[in-house]
Amino acid sequence: MLAQVRIESIAAGGDGVAHSDGLAVFVPRTAPGDVVDVELVTHGRFARGHIVALRERSGNRVAPPCLHYERDRCGGCQLQHLQEQAQLSAKRAIVRDAMHRIGNVNADVPDVSPAPSAWRYRISLTLAIRRDGTGRDASWRFGLRDYEDPEKVFDLEDCLISDGHVLSAWNEIRAAALLLPDADRMAGTVRWLDDGAAFSLRGGSNWSQQFIGDFARSCPSIAVAHWSPDYGLRRVLWDTRTDPTEPAFSFTQVNPGVAEQLHADVARRVLAHNPRTAIDAYSGVGEVAVALARAGVTVTAIEVDREAAEFAASRLTRPSRSVAARVEQALQRALPADVVVLNPPRAGIDASVAHTLNATTPKPRAIVYVSCDPATLARDVRRLSDFSVASIQPYDMFPQTAHVETVCELVPSQ
Secondary structure: OEEEEEOOEEOOOOOEEEEEOOEEEEEOOOOOOOEEEEEEEEEOOEEEEEEEEEEEOOOOEOOOOOHHHHHOOEOOOOOOOEOHHHHHHHHHHHHHHHHHHOOOOOOOOOOOEOOOOOOOOEOEEEEEEEEEOOHHHOEEEEEOEEOOOOOOEOOOOOOOOEOHHHHHHHHHHHHOHHHOOOOOEEEEEEEEEOOEEEEEEEOOOOOOHHHHHHHHHHOOOEEEEEEEOOOOOOEEEEEOOOOOOOOOOOOOOOOHHHHHHHHHHHHHHHHOOOOOEEEEEOOOOOHHHHHHHHOOOEEEEEEOOHHHHHHHHHHOOOOOEEEEOOHHHHHHHHOOOOEEEEOOOOOOOOHHHHHHHHHOOOOOOEEEEEEOOHHHHHHHHHHOOOEEEEEEEEEOOOOOOOOOEEEEEEEEOO
């Protein structure tokens, strides 16, 4: 079915939103103000639109600079075709809509805090690895996926949102492809650290020690490498870092410039409540916990990743401490606390965490919730029914994409 629609806004996920005959229509790679002819595929009360023709061009549009964005339909970015201010406005609206529609909160959402740089900010890049053929006749693809056909992997020439050091390490890996394990499908992640690159390979089997040694010599920028074969536990292949105690692959933000601003904001919001004690839940390597401890707060950091929890512990002094456990298992024992920081993964907090915080006495003076998904943030704000939103601040942690990081401060309702 064909229709002509005018794009009204940007939805979570980055698609343009229009309406046609009572259906909400989601059209990828469109801008508010575009008029497009689309082929509709209906799914109940909404439809997906595939562009047939762009009839009127929005003033919010720019030419995407990445060669892969249109040519290869790269799914890594969703908003390169929007000017920067339009991206920030869209993300603000996404947060506001989620809080209203899912959280049942009419919150005042300020402008999104922009990133210091909209390009070359990512210090981590995960690529799909595909092999066609065998032996020296094999051809390799190291790339990202088509946004409408995830099985289609194109060969990456450049990624304009990734740091140059990360891409250089990937080029070394690409040049040494014949030394990789015997497999047609694998995935890898390169993260840039202070003293070199970290490479994590997932998949494959029968990687001989000789090939591993040759691969290491072919990739001089890689300081630490891990391998998780198809069947077996993760192996550390080598680690030449000067400080090998810092976890190479525990969760850290991919945009250091924005992460520094965000962590400072979280610490400021916590300290504004004059806490003696605080819990940093989902603490990672302990950036916020360490900042609060240095300000004189007694902190209990909780992190399920044992390596990250142990590293956080090495940076804290008693009476502050780091606990390696799931938050839903350790939170009750760590309470009461004057302030609780929540920084969960994209799935948000477990329902039991909200129940524990609602039920605890005395209640924390504040909960500072850091979220990378407005929908799960809004859901969890609704679950935290004994608390009210005091303030919200979105951050553009991921320019050119539809993702947005948000700091939400909650205080007891009564």
